[in-house]
Amino acid sequence: MSDTTNKSNQDSILKKPLSRRDVLRLAGTGGLGLLLGGGSIGGILAAQNKKKAVASPIDAAHTVPFYGQHQAGVVTPSQNFIYFASFDVTTKERNSLKKLFQAWTEASVAMTEGAMVGTDNHNLNLPPSDTGEAAGLTPARCTITFGAGPSLFDSRFGLQSKRPPNFKDLPAFSSEQLEPEWCGGDLVVQVCADDLQVAFHAIRNLVRIARGTAVLRWTQEGFQRTGQADPAAGTPRNLLGFKDGTGNPDVKDSKLMNNVVWAQSSDGASWMSGGTYMAVRRVRMRIEIWDRSSLRDQEATFGRYRDSGAPLGSKQEFDPVDLKSAGEDGKLHIPANSHMALTKGDGSVQLLRRSYSYSGGINLKTGQLDAGLLFISFQRDIKQFVTIQERLAKSDKLNEYTVHVGSAIFACFPGVSKGGYIGDTLL
């Protein structure tokens, strides 16, 4: 083998993503030293092959493909944790923004495969290109979902003409108490994973890559019960103790998803075809007040039984909801101002909820817990969210116990194919 062939072989191997677990394994056997020193190529090939043979079945259960017609993290079954981040773009140049999207894509592909970010991870003279806290960990079903806020379509990047119809800041809803530090953003990155450290690692590395181009505007960590705690994978409960998400549309019904979730080319912004619109609300729960209310009142607030999750007047969680059913006294089983009744309405407007609970320490003013729901919904048109939220804001009995303090909407890009990058239909 000539030196040139040797070198090019080595390059091609180095360019392949090396999984975070392999890095440790190779290091343990001295393989890493060989790899770096450009020593025995055969040894590395053997290690690589071994990795494929051994690791694939494990990795499949921990990996959600990054590439696809749609972005992952929307109809993907919810992972245990979320790390949500909203960014402001600081560059004034469209080309820098495009470069950021390309760099984010490259890093995201690596991280969702459980590989190290970048190539400079062993040069003693440089800061490592991967921050390292996920080394040795599986991808933990990590998904990274990207989108653009309405403000990105102002004059800065010449994107005015690309603004999708109806994609403007949300109208003011009654009784909301928005705090600017939890609102808006030019870009969104939603990281979900079954491990919070894996999720944090992803956000941290993307923030690092963005330095000089975009800065964090606000972030929120979120959680729900883990798979370990709920092996039956029932509907998760929110922090008010009720099952949340029972009425979600079936994500396996692709026709329904095309109707409810995925933007279509005929919707007015062809670059968004296959994308989806995200609504985010940071909903603080007045849990101290909730904890002082009777079970009857709590159930009337949601319109469901707390234990079973069944609609009031029914037996099972997934029993059909009949908003007109009444008891012998003529009173509706499900109060008209209950959260479920108002959310469902006449059933003509649907959206896909993918929310997480959050806990943010204590409210310094009141000394009470700052906890609640990081509400996230995906819809084909942001109007779907507005229609339902207007109904809720006006008369939802739950408003007594919750206050919306944060708000943002984002146009989440269509999926990415190999060789492409996030937002490549826009920029």
Place this chain on the structure above:
Amino acid sequence: MKFRVVLPAGLLISSLLFAGCGQKETTDTVAKQPVTDSNATTTAAATDFSTATEQYRTYVVEQCDLFVKESEKFTEAVKAGKIEEAKALYAPSRAYYERIEPIAEALGDLDPNIDAREGDVEAAEWRGFHRIEKALWQDKTTAGMNEFADRLLKDAQLLRAKVETVEIDAGLMVTGAVELLNEVSSSKVTGEEERYSHTDLYDFAANVEGANKIYEILKPALAEKDPALEKQIGEKFTALTQELAPFKKGDGYVSYKELKDDEIRTLSQNLDALAEPLSNMGKILGV
């Protein structure tokens, strides 16, 4: 640490400076300097950095000379009880030190003796600029400051002398540039450095200037190795300088207390935007 100390020179200089009482202490400090070989120098044989390191040495010596000169004026004002004059001289004289701080930090106890903030060292050991800062701005007196003023000037002179003994290599320069910006990130941009005088922006600017000097010297080598990175660093220095410009006032800067929260945040973000690519300057050193 990437220093090699030439011991005889250190001994010679210290004995010249402190013919009397200070000698023992000084030689001890010098002797404690780590004698290490930098990995960087041994692996970067391909590039010759001798011109660059010479240029930087000249700069460091120049800054040190000015530091001693200006500190003399400052300490004289303190000793003469001229509070307003001393206040005016305080931040500008420190700037020379801030530009080359990593060098001083590598020289044993010099940095804490010159630059420790209250609480950084045992109360009984606390001396240097910030001790006098507290007297000038908080206690509003120079009473009891004579001794601190004398020692500060001696420490400044000692720094000037010891600088001769520091062996500068490219690795030290690269690390030093990043350290200067880290200094800004961790204490200047937060207003913790100058807690009584609120002259943090003077230090901020001086640290950035010190890092910029290193970048300017290493620029040709970097341009050869990674032109995109060289360009990016240059742009971010410009952006940060522009961000700092509105806060200039006369020959100096406005008080940290005049900054609004969002202005501080923007300064901090611009600093991070520069420090991130700057931290990759080590590329010139090879693998």
